[in-house]
Amino acid sequence: MMRASGADMAEDRKSAPFAYDGLDRIFHEKARLGILTSLSGQPKGIGFTELRELCGLTDGNLSRHVQVLEEAGLIAVHKGYEGKRPHTLCQLTDQGRARFADYLDVLEQVLRNAARVTRGDGASERAASPKPA
């Protein structure tokens, strides 16, 4: 998936302030958001079983989402053994950290805009003074 550069995103914000191109679809899915949030505080990664419990997913569901995230280069999956039992470790990659941080910036912007609209401010104000990403 192609990602827009910072300059492109700033230009898009001016022309289409509510386009939110930075809301990457890979992140913008409930289960994947849960997986990435769980991994974000664990630099050494989390085992598959623990991740499944943290996110409340079934084995099949978690495998599918982990595969999507791994193919996008956002997480690394290490398969090994813990004693005699197979053990799968999932870990956020450097690229995954950077892109997840960018995604959080856009998500925060969406919420701040919503808060402004709720308070009765116009969209023009948002377009005029976007929070730097």
Next chain:
Amino acid sequence: MHDIETALSDIERIRDQLAATTRFRGFTPSIAATTGLLALALAMVQSLQPGLTNDIRLHFAAWILLAIICACLIGTDAVVRARALHRGMAESMIGTTLRQFMPAGAAGAVCALVLLVRAPDAAWLLPGLWQLLIALGIFAALSNLPRRMIWAAGCYFLCGSLTLALSSAMTPPPPWAMGIPFGFGQLLVAAILHDAGKRCGHG
């Protein structure tokens, strides 16, 4: 409105969590190397001009001034670079890194103030103490620094211990008791940052 505020605070929490476990990339090898070379240069000037170091307060004033210059250089560069590289996480990461280094920096400043003002005869302890405190600062920040930075922390710790043991009661302490550990220590830090930058594909 309450839901939005809750969601915003959740995002803040996740970002802090991400920042706390992400490697801080604000430090540059060239600045670290520059501070090392400055330390070697000052030690050379002091050893060539012994008259400058006869007064122990003057001797350490030069090192304190150099430490302030180096801290400003490293700090300014780190803030600018972190804001460019870490974007939304930058403030959180700068805050975390400062919290990790500040106790050691503050302890170093208090030691200098107390020893130079109240007990100048014991000021020979300062070089070793400062090296040990730098080591503790790096150890405290290891989770956000390249893994090999443990070697730099170990090196400062060893140098601090040796300096304390070897320069006991030498007043003023030899300039190289500061110059060699800080000069080569910072060059080692620069080499580790350079290596880590190459591994990550960043400069």
